[in-house]
Amino acid sequence: MQDLKLKANENRGLHQLESGKDLYGWDEVTQGSVLPSFEGDASKIAHLKAEERDYSNYNSYTATVASWRVKKPVFNIDVCIDCQNCWVWCPDSSILSRDKQMLGIDYDHCKGCEVCVEVCPTNPKSLLMFGENEDLETALSQWPEKKKKEK
Amino acid sequence: MAVKYDLNEREVWDGNFAASQALRQAQVDVVVAYPITPSTPIVENYGSYVANGYIDGEFVMVESEHAAMSGCIGASAAGGRVSTATSSQGFALMAEVLYQASGMRLPIVLNVVNRALASPLNVRGDHADMYLGRDSGWIQMGAFNAQEAYDLALCAFKIAENHDVRLPVMVHQDGFITSHTAQNVYPMTDEAAINFVGEIDPVDDMLDFSRPVTYGAQTEEDWHFEHKAKQHKALMDSRPIIDEVYEEFAKLTGRKYNRVESYNMEDAEVVIVGLGTTVETARVAAEQLREEEGIKAGVVAIRCFRPFPFEDVRDALEGAKAVAVTDRSSPGGAMGAFFNEVSAALYTTESRPLVTNFIYGLGGRDFSIDEAKRIFKEQKAHADAGHITTDIQQFSGLRGPHLGYFQTKRG
Amino acid sequence: MTEIRWHSRAGQGAVSGAKGLGDVVATTGKEVQAFALYGSAKRGAALRAYNRISDEQIFNHAKFMYPDFVLVIDPALAMTDDITMNDKESTKYIITSHLSKEELIAAIPALADKADRVYVVDCIEISLDTIGRSMPNSPMLGAFVKISGMFELDYFLENMKRVLSKFPQKIIDANMEAITRAYNEVK
Numbered sequence: 157m158q159d160l161k162l163k164a165n166e167n168r169g170l171h172q173l174e175s176g177k178d179l180y181g182w183d184e185v186t187q188g189s190v191l192p193s194f195e196g197d198a199s200k201i202a203h204l205k206a207e208e209r210d211y212s213n214y215n216s217y218t219a220t221v222a223s224w225r226v227k228k229p230v231f232n233i234d235v236c237i238d239c240q241n242c243w244v245w246c247p248d249s250s251i252l253s254r255d256k257q258m259l260g261i262d263y264d265h266c267k268g269c270e271v272c273v274e275v276c277p278t279n280p281k282s283l284l285m286f287g288e289n290e291d292l293e294t295a296l297s298q299w300p301e302k303k304k305k306e307k
Numbered sequence: 308m309a310v311k312y313d314l315n316e317r318e319v320w321d322g323n324f325a326a327s328q329a330l331r332q333a334q335v336d337v338v339v340a341y342p343i344t345p346s347t348p349i350v351e352n353y354g355s356y357v358a359n360g361y362i363d364g365e366f367v368m369v370e371s372e373h374a375a376m377s378g379c380i381g382a383s384a385a386g387g388r389v390s391t392a393t394s395s396q397g398f399a400l401m402a403e404v405l406y407q408a409s410g411m412r413l414p415i416v417l418n419v420v421n422r423a424l425a426s427p428l429n430v431r432g433d434h435a436d437m438y439l440g441r442d443s444g445w446i447q448m449g450a451f452n453a454q455e456a457y458d459l460a461l462c463a464f465k466i467a468e469n470h471d472v473r474l475p476v477m478v479h480q481d482g483f484i485t486s487h488t489a490q491n492v493y494p495m496t497d498e499a500a501i502n503f504v505g506e507i508d509p510v511d512d513m514l515d516f517s518r519p520v521t522y523g524a525q526t527e528e529d530w531h532f533e534h535k536a537k538q539h540k541a542l543m544d545s546r547p548i549i550d551e552v553y554e555e556f557a558k559l560t561g562r563k564y565n566r567v568e569s570y571n572m573e574d575a576e577v578v579i580v581g582l583g584t585t586v587e588t589a590r591v592a593a594e595q596l597r598e599e600e601g602i603k604a605g606v607v608a609i610r611c612f613r614p615f616p617f618e619d620v621r622d623a624l625e626g627a628k629a630v631a632v633t634d635r636s637s638p639g640g641a642m643g644a645f646f647n648e649v650s651a652a653l654y655t656t657e658s659r660p661l662v663t664n665f666i667y668g669l670g671g672r673d674f675s676i677d678e679a680k681r682i683f684k685e686q687k688a689h690a691d692a693g694h695i696t697t698d699i700q701q702f703s704g705l706r707g708p709h710l711g712y713f714q715t716k717r718g
Numbered sequence: 719m720t721e722i723r724w725h726s727r728a729g730q731g732a733v734s735g736a737k738g739l740g741d742v743v744a745t746t747g748k749e750v751q752a753f754a755l756y757g758s759a760k761r762g763a764a765l766r767a768y769n770r771i772s773d774e775q776i777f778n779h780a781k782f783m784y785p786d787f788v789l790v791i792d793p794a795l796a797m798t799d800d801i802t803m804n805d806k807e808s809t810k811y812i813i814t815s816h817l818s819k820e821e822l823i824a825a826i827p828a829l830a831d832k833a834d835r836v837y838v839v840d841c842i843e844i845s846l847d848t849i850g851r852s853m854p855n856s857p858m859l860g861a862f863v864k865i866s867g868m869f870e871l872d873y874f875l876e877n878m879k880r881v882l883s884k885f886p887q888k889i890i891d892a893n894m895e896a897i898t899r900a901y902n903e904v905k
Contacts, residue, residue: 179529179530180533181533182532182533182534182536182537182540183537185530185533185534185537187412187473187510187511187537187541188410188411188412188413188473188511188522188538189410189411189523189524189526189530189534190411190412190511190520190521190522190524191520191521191524192511192518192519192520192521193519193520193521194518194519197517197518198516198517198518198519199516199517214521317744317745318744319737319740319741319744319750319752321753451779452779481779483753484753484779485779487753487754488751488752488753488779489736489737489740489741489750489751489752489753490740490749490750490751490752490776491744491749491750491775584779585779587777587778587779588777588778588779588780590777591777591778673780673781673782674779674780675780675782676778676780676782677782
């Protein structure tokens with residue numbers, strides 16, 4: 157079966173976007189609301205994968221919107237043809253893909269909008285929506301069969 | 308390597324030429340412009356300095372003033388020393404972007420050659436455009452002659468780019484009266500000028516690939532207020548730094564500027580408070596009145612309109628008996644904005660001098676020594692009576708029947 | 719303080735003349751001001767240019783002045799413009815005209831009681847002869863140098879060469895000739 161334990165960096169999706177807890181005063185906001193994306197020297201990170209980069213707290217990489225989701229997309233690697241349609245259409249860059257190979261979903265930034273499911277061209281679809289609490293194995297076990305073309 | 312520009316110790320320059328020479332000497336990297344009368348020669352001259360090799364820079368012609376300031380923002384965010392010039396309608400079109408520049412804390416220097424706002428169309432000097440920028444978060448400094456347009460432009464870069472300031476600065480001069488009047492100007496040498504201004508040390512520059520940054524973030528009610536408060540504090544905190552830069556400039560040139568200028572104020576009883584060239588004309592009137600009639604007349608001028616020098620203006624005026632605050636901008640259904648600000652400062656003094664408001668000089672209407680004397684004498688009448696004897700707001704130099712508003716409840 | 723008012727038409731060079739004069743005066747260590755009041759900003763429209771000259775820094779920025787000299791470089795404007803406006807008992811007039819001084823004063827009643835302060839020179843003809851086109855500003859400067867006694871002619875010529883240095887030598891020479899002729903011909 158597929159391995160979805162991605163090497164997500166520890167700082168991905170650390171804080172809730174709307175927690176209301178991290179609000180601080182005027183004396184601590186950045187000058188000119190200019191926001192640095194990375195911690196430290198970023199001059200040699202172009203070749204690094206996203207999860208290997210040291211994103212700052214101002215970068216959305218370190219925030220999570222997982223709680224916005226009611227349903228989640230589940231990815232079935234056995235059906236996927238790596239067409240990259242979902243990667244192109246996802247409005248939150250939450251489809252993880254490398255070397256044109258679909259890897260899975262970034263559940264920290266996915267809001268459950270279902271666009272990926274909508275645009276998936278395979279039969280059956282390689283992405284389907286399941287309840288937020290459904291575990292992966294149960295979801296995959298319920299995957300539908302290929303539909304026959306109606307004549 | 309730039310070609311050497313021949314300068315004399317004493318030049319006869321108009322305000323526009325003087326400002327453009329300051330841009331050359333400060334070695335401005337980028338000017339993005341959409342030229343408009345009467346400020347056109349500032350950017351036109353910069354363009355010719357680039358074309359003729361007097362400066363290594365970039366002159367970018369764009370399609371509107373909105374685009375001009377937008378281009379300046381891009382170049383400044385990239386880390387360059389950036390300047391442009393505008394007037395009147397161009398300033399108005401630029402207004403939206405002015406707030407972007409100050410909010411992003413970009414040290415752009417805008418030379419504003421003050422001109423009236425249409426309608427009716429008018430190319431001459433009044434302060435309508437300057438007033439339009441008064442809440443935009445820029446530092447605003449006023450030149451009263453061509454020499455000062457040059458001096459203050461050089462100071463502007465040093466103030467704007469100071470890391471404890473990092474705010475855009477406008478240098479204002481009066482359209483035609485300063486911009487097109489040739490006067491003796493004593494420039495610094497190129498070496499002295501660039502040594503004074505220094506090299507720009509960029510902050511959060513987008514061309515720094517070791518530290519990628521986002522400019523133009525969106526903040527709603529959770530963050531916007533804090534950012535604007537921090538920006539306001541930066542503007543307020545710029546006051547001592549402006550003073551330091553003026554001090555350093557004085558050491559090099561002998562020309563000392565102050566955020567509030569006081570002339571003959573040691574014992575003055577009647578005062579004209581003004582902005583721009585009017586200040587100097589009023590100074591002549593005050594001197595003549597002292598000599599001819601023994602009237603203790605003085606002049607207080609606001610060099611630095613923003614941040615507004617609340618304390619300094621109060622200190623300068625609290626010993627006076629009657630003060631005429633002059634607004635060279637159509638007040639649009641209120642007392643003149645400058646009158647309101649000076650009055651607010653004086654309200655917090657024990658002495659609370661009598662303050663009246665003159666709307667004058669709109670569309671370039673001449674302001675003569677005789678008219679300044681008339682205003683001084685009217686202040687004398689208020690002082691002698693112990694209360695304001697005329698309408699509080701009046702028009703100076705206006706044809707037709709008397710136009711004035713509001714009477715005092717004091718005395 | 720010496721104050722000068724130029725009456726001209728846009729294109730005749732009064733603004734350049736005023737600035738050139740200011741430039742030369744400044745070399746003597748004096749403070750100067752040169753500015754103009756443009757009308758409709760079209761070639762041929764009447765305009766006024768102004769100079770102030772002083773030993774001290776000039777603070778007065780008003781256009782209004784009581785002129786010490788009135789320089790009229792367009793012959794028709796001498797008739798139609800209010801050239802005696804705000805004048806003083808000592809104001810001197812230098813007027814471009816092909817008319818003799820007597821004919822000119824007869825044609826302009828406002829000058830009738832100022833005959834001893836009116837000087838005439840044909841700047842148009844001089845500029846046509848020397849520069850090759852109607853450019854009456856340079857000759858007027860020559861006439862002004864003579865009447866004001868502010869400079870020696872040679873000093874003025876040397877400094878005007880510097881002011882005109884961006885022009886070709888031929889034009890500089892023609893202007894020097896124009897200034898010299900007007901200096902000698904003004905009456």
